[in-house]
Amino acid sequence: MVKEQAGQVLAANLRALRAQAGLSMSELARRSGIAKGTLSQLESGTGNPTIETVFSLSNAFQVPVSTLLTERTAPEVVLVRGAGLDVLSSVAVDLRMFRRLDLQDTVFELYDQRVRPGAVQHSAGHPGLEHVVVTSGRLQVGPPNEPYVLDAGDYVCFPADQPHVYSTADEEPVVSVLLLQYPSDQVVSVLASCVSR
Incomplete structure (x- = not known):
């Protein structure tokens, strides 16, 4: 997946997880230690996440990193370039x-x-x-x-x-x-x- 697509996947997953958990942007910022402005950029798909950012979000939601970074698919053969x-x-x-x-x-x-x-x-x-x-x-x-x-x-x-x-x-x-x-x-x-x- 190209960087732009990866950012859109992260944005969609972040919005969905925050909605499921019923968290405000301020509360997620408090739990993750990530500034609200950065979270807003990530949710809009315009942010540039680092390893620390993604793991902080993973810890804040208590989910695997892949929950934030991947779309769910189940093909029989998977080829990743x-x-x-x-x-x-x-x-x-x-x-x-x-x-x-x-x-x-x-x-x-x-x-x-x-x-x-x-x-x-x-x-x-x-x-x-x-x-x-x-x-x-x-x-x-x-x-x-x-x-x-x-x-x-x-x-x-x-x-x-x-x-x-x-x-x-x-x-x-x-x-x-x-x-x-x-x-x-x-x-x-x-x-x-x-x-x-």
């Missing part, structure tokens, strides 16, 4: 979401993740588990005080609800696959609680 994907960028990380998978009891989000040298990406935590496979470079990921160092071909899985970091272990960029995993009952109960608020 990386060149057409919108990139969410941050201090050290570029993410491109390939797909959301709703399985019987689990929701997965599949991302291409690139980590740039010279900076550290900090996450305060969010629901689910993170699975990371490094395809090139050396990655430091996990608890801020004792991150795991992964070489190409290495894999790690850790609870995402605690603070964690991403950075390169040397001066070379890192290419990796990120798979976010959420229990679907958590997603359903979270959506129900948003609607009942």
Whole structure:
């Protein structure tokens, strides 16, 4: 999806989630820590969301990131061209979401993740588990005080609800696959609680 289409998908999903939860723009700004003006731009499809913005909205609504970024479709064959994907960028990380998978009891989000040298990406935590496979470079990921160092071909899985970091272990960029995993009952109960608020 091109950037303009991705912005329109985010705008539609943001409006729908805010309406379902019965939240004013001011209340969503308070819960997410995002300025009302920025939220207004995102809802109109004219904003330029960062990784932090999308994860803040994910935490505010207590839904997977893919709930904000994807349209629901169920084709038998899915072909996603990386060149057409919108990139969410941050201090050290570029993410491109390939797909959301709703399985019987689990929701997965599949991302291409690139980590740039010279900076550290900090996450305060969010629901689910993170699975990371490094395809090139050396990655430091996990608890801020004792991150795991992964070489190409290495894999790690850790609870995402605690603070964690991403950075390169040397001066070379890192290419990796990120798979976010959420229990679907958590997603359903979270959506129900948003609607009942």
